[in-house]
Amino acid sequence: MSEAEELRTGLKQFKFEDEGQTESQSLIVSIPEVVDPQYGMYVWPCAVVLAQYVWGHKEELGGKDVLEIGSGVSLPGVVAAKCGAHVILSDDAERPQCLENCRRSCEANGLSDMRVMGLTWGRISPDMLLLPPLDVILGSDVFYEPEDFEDVLVTISFLLRRSNRAQFWMTYQERRLVHRSSPPQVEPAVCSHSSRSISC
Numbered sequence: 502m503s504e505a506e507e508l509r510t511g512l513k514q515f516k517f518e519d520e521g522q523t524e525s526q527s528l529i530v531s532i533p534e535v536v537d538p539q540y541g542m543y544v545w546p547c548a549v550v551l552a553q554y555v556w557g558h559k560e561e562l563g564g565k566d567v568l569e570i571g572s573g574v575s576l577p578g579v580v581a582a583k584c585g586a587h588v589i590l591s592d593d594a595e596r597p598q599c600l601e602n603c604r605r606s607c608e609a610n611g612l613s614d615m616r617v618m619g620l621t622w623g624r625i626s627p628d629m630l631l632l633p634p635l636d637v638i639l640g641s642d643v644f645y646e647p648e649d650f651e652d653v654l655v656t657i658s659f660l661l662r663r664s665n666r667a668q669f670w671m672t673y674q675e676r677r678l679v680h681r682s683s684p685p686q687v688e689p690a691v692c693s694h695s696s697r698s699i700s701c
């Protein structure tokens with residue numbers, strides 16, 4: 502990390518809890534964040550919504566195999582790991598600084614053993630062929646650049662076909678129609694593979 506980035510880095514804390522639960526049943530996740538919209542160093546609103554969805558489904562996640570794509574600072578993946586899932590984080594293989602962000606988030610939450618891999622959308626790499634069968638694929642704010650949509654869909658389609666039981670849990674932000682003063686519009690969706698199509 503450069504000196505300038507270090508100066509702009511802070512640990513941001515996120516608390517997950519259920520109504521009526523005690524403090525000891527809640528979860529606090531710390532994410533090192535550089536306030537810079539480039540390089541996935543920032544927790545996007547989509548990540549907060551997806552992490553909350555993951556927390557809401559924690560009972561289903563114990564022992565499950567989960568892959569996060571376009572992880573950036575990896576809030577949903579870290580929450581899934583804290584809920585007992587076997588999580589692999591991934592980001593663009595050509596942006597080592599993004600993979601480093603994933604690792605820093607793991608370390609900040611005592612998850613130094615969590616696997617981080619390069620996974621570039623639209624490319625089927627040898628590492629992808631070696632992935633275990635997946636139960637859940639996480640993607641927060643991966644549909645943000647229209648020119649990448651096809652590549653993201655190629656990757657998701659490939660992963661869902663390889664693991665018939667897998668679901669894709671994702672959030673996206675509607676940016677086109679948003680007025681500057683409006684809060685971000687974030688939509689969640691769950692997709693799974695059927696023999697003919699991806700249905701959402």
Ligand SMILES: C[S@@+](CC[C@H](N)C(=O)[O-])C[C@H]1O[C@@H](n2cnc3c(N)ncnc32)[C@H](O)[C@@H]1O
Pocket residue numbers: 540541542543544545546547548570571572573574575592593594596599620621622640641642643645649
């Ligand atoms: C808008 S950020 C979202 C980051 C994080 N998921 C979140 O919601 O906070 C998009 C992420 O996708 C990653 N990304 C961009 N292009 C990619 C590509 N071609 N293949 C894989 N990851 C990519 C970026 O590095 C970045 O981490």
